[in-house]
Amino acid sequence: KQEVTQIPAALSVPEGENLVLNCSFTDSAIYNLQWFRQDPGKGLTSLLLIQSSQREQTSGRLNASLDKSSGRSTLYIAASQPGDSATYLCAVLYSGAGSYQLTFGKGTKLSVIP
Amino acid sequence: SQTIHQWPATLVQPVGSPLSLECTVEGTSNPNLYWYRQAAGRGLQLLFYSVGIGQISSEVPQNLSASRPQDRQFILSSKKLLLSDSGFYLCAWTPGQGWEKLFFGSGTQLSVL
Numbered sequence: 001k002q003e004v005t006q007i008p009a010a011l012s013v014p015e016g017e018n019l020v021l022n023c024s025f026t027d028s029a030i031y032n033l034q035w036f037r038q039d040p041g042k043g044l045t046s047l048l049l050i051q052s053s054q055r056e057q058t059s060g061r062l063n064a065s066l067d068k069s070s071g072r073s074t075l076y077i078a079a080s081q082p083g084d085s086a087t088y089l090c091a092v093l094y095s096g097a098g099s100y101q102l103t104f105g106k107g108t109k110l111s112v113i114p
Numbered sequence: 115s116q117t118i119h120q121w122p123a124t125l126v127q128p129v130g131s132p133l134s135l136e137c138t139v140e141g142t143s144n145p146n147l148y149w150y151r152q153a154a155g156r157g158l159q160l161l162f163y164s165v166g167i168g169q170i171s172s173e174v175p176q177n178l179s180a181s182r183p184q185d186r187q188f189i190l191s192s193k194k195l196l197l198s199d200s201g202f203y204l205c206a207w208t209p210g211q212g213w214e215k216l217f218f219g220s221g222t223q224l225s226v227l
Contacts, residue, residue, distance in 0.1 A: 034216065043120075043204055043218035089158070091216070102216065106157040 006105035023090035116141035120219030133192040137205030145207040147188040
C-alpha cells in the first residue's frame with residue numbers, strides 16, 4: 001500500500017526566504033507526482049505535475065523535483081511572499097488493485113511572515 | 115476552457131437528514147469524476163469515482179452514495195446523515211483518456227449537528 005508523508009506539517013518563514021517542502025512515498029513504482037496548493041476553506045489547485053520519467057518541473061518561482069528511486073520529491077519556493085501562505089499537498093499516482101490509485105499526503109501548512 | 119462547479123459552499127444539516135451535493139464539469143466530455151472528503155488531520159480520502167454515466171466505484175464503505183445521471187454531473191447523497199459525515203467534500207475531474215492533472219472544485223463544508 002502506497003503511503004505519502006509530508007514533513008514538516010507546518011512551516012513558518014519570513015518573507016523573502018527560499019524554502020523547501022518535502023514529500024516522500026513508500027512505493028517507487030509511480031506514474032506521476034503532483035503538487036497542489038490549498039487555501040483555507042477552498043479546493044485544491046494543481047501547481048506542478050512531474051511524470052515518472054522526469055526529474056523536475058518549474059513554474060515561475062516554483063520548482064519541483066522527483067527522485068523516484070529514493071521515493072522523494074521536493075517543492076522549492078524561491079523568494080517567498082505572504083501570498084504563498086497556504087497548505088501544500090503532494091499526491092502520487094500509481095497502479096494498485098488493478099486500477100490507477102492516487103494517494104495524497106496530509107500537507108504542509110506554510111506561513112510566510114511579512 | 116474547462117471549469118468545475120460544486121455547490122453548495124457550506125451546509126449545516128441535522129443528524130438523520132438527507133444530503134445531496136452536486137458537481138458539474140463544463141468544457142469537456144467523458145471526464146473521470148471523483149468525490150473526496152477531507153477531514154481535519156486525516157488528509158484527502160477518495161470516496162467515489164466514475165469513468166462514465168452510471169458507472170460508480172466506491173472506495174470505502176460508508177453512509178454515502180454517488181450517482182452520475184449525466185456525463186458531466188456527479189452527485190453525492192445520503193439518506194440519513196451521521197455526525198461522522200461532517201467534513202470538507204471536494205469534487206474533482208481528470209480527462210477521460212489519461213491521467214494528467216487533477217482539477218478540483220471549490221469544495222463544500224458540511225457540518226452535521
